[in-house]
Amino acid sequence: MNIIQKPSFVILIILLLCFYQLQTLHLCGIRKNEPPRDEETHNNKRSVNIKPIEQKRIFLCALQDGNGFREIKKILSSVYDDYSIEFLRDKEIPPYFYSSNYTHPTNIFVDTYEFPSCKPQWLKWLLLHFEGHFIFFSPESPKELPYNEESSLQHRFHAIGPVLSKKKNEPLVTYLQAVWWDRLQTELSIEKLTTRRNVTRADLEKRKFIIYANSNCVKFREEAIGRLSFLGVIDCNGKCQGKLGSPKLDNINNTKGTSRINVGNWWLNAALYREYKFCFVMEHEIDHPLYITEKILLAFSGNCIPVYHGPSLIFEFFNKNAFIFYNISNPQPSIDLIDSLNKNETALQLMMEEPILAKGDETIEEFFSFDESIGRGKLRQKFRRMIDGLD
Known part of the structure; x- marks a missing residue:
């Protein structure tokens, strides 16, 4: 009988091969039941369960609805x-994120200007591995771009908030527009915005x-209320x-607490405003x-006359004869x-x-057409072209 036909010899060879494989894994720093390190995962695709390529994916870090x-x-x-929307919320980054096939130039990452919602490991991933576009937004009042305009990657960076030096292909989205789209489309329908009210x-x-x-309590608002208090009773x-x-x-009537409206349910002001002829809704920036912001929109929703101060841009949104610019x-x-x-x-x-609106359907197209069914989707198309690089 040939020696290799002996069962004991075959078993010995198998055992030696298994031992050698275990030693090799040990020397490479890989142990049983231990996930591979980031660099190993990136280079060793055989050990990674790679998800299918998705060219159209939006990434966010924030889980909450605030800000x-x-x-x-x-x-x-x-x-x-x-x-599809994917939240970057895991404490540990899933191995497949390091695959060169996982991100695509049409992917989008969205956050506020300060990136407050992202954990450090996700910021590192975005910096080193993400291949798509960054959309920065803010409901507040930053004036400067959150990125360097001279950067060679600036074509991937977009700011849709109220910044001053926007690129021509970046749509302007104020908090007023965002609140209408999210909460007030029923209260202030297209018909109500564009036709005479009863x-x-x-x-x-x-x-x-x-x-x-x-x-x-900014000073110029307080001073205006002081002057108006000589005309009649002001509910504060x-x-x-x-x-x-x-x-x-x-003539200063403190009604705080009677309405149960606070920072957590500010949109209910629209119902409160229906009790008044005038609503004092000045911005806090001069x-x-x-x-x-949403303040003047809530006044229109309550069908009172807004007493407003803010940027002259407001006249591109609203009919100058429907509110008082203070x-x-x-x-x-x-x-x-x-x-x-x-x-x-x-x-x-x-x-x-x-x-309510300055130019009726034209204003809808310019500022509120986030969907194809509204204003021919003009604003939606601008968002799409921004990512496609067609403008």
Whole structure:
């Protein structure tokens, strides 16, 4: 009998081969039941269960809806409706993320300007491995771009918030637009935004003078309330009471707490505003040409007359005859107009019935068309071209 036919010899050879394989794995630093290190995973694709390539994927770190994430996710889900959303939330990065096949130039990562929601390991992955586009947004009022315009990678960086030096292919999305898309499409439908409103005299007779619902007591707002307090009783439904503006104290009515509205349910202000003729809805910035929040939109939703101060861009959104632009540098004309309207219900009714938007359907196309079914999807198409690099 040949020696290799002996069962004992064959078993010995098998054992020796197994021992050699175990020693090799040990010397390479790989142990049983221990996941491979990042670098090994990247180079050793045989040990990785690689997911199928997806060219259309949106990555986010944030799990919560605060700081504008709820609204921006709603917009992105519409303009990139053929993309899937993946949250980078694991403490450890899954091995397949290091595959060169896992990201694609059409992938998108979304976060605020400061990247506060990402853990360090994900920032490292984004820096070293991510091949797609970065979309930065902010519901607040930054003026500068969150990236270097001179960077060789700047074609992959996009800012859709109210920054001053935007690229031509970047759509402007203010917090006002985001809130309408997320929460107010029913209250302020396209029809309600573009046609004359119906206000009855009986409704006007039940309404009180003006509501002031702010908790950021900036000086110019407080001064305006101080002046307006000499026209009638002002209901103050927030922390601010007009005290910085030397008001007529008998006309300052503290209603804070009666409505149960706070920072956690601010959108309910729209229902509160229906009790008033005028709503005081000034922005807290005085020198930012693009910063427009939801305040004036909530006033229109409550069908009161907004008393507004903010950037002149507001006139591209809203009909100048439907609200009062309070010029803080020359306030007397606005004060006189408010006083006149408060005493003349016919004039007040006519103003409250004015169409809300500046140019009707054209305004819808320019600022609110996040879907193909609205305004021919003009804004949606701009988002798409931004990633496709067609502009």
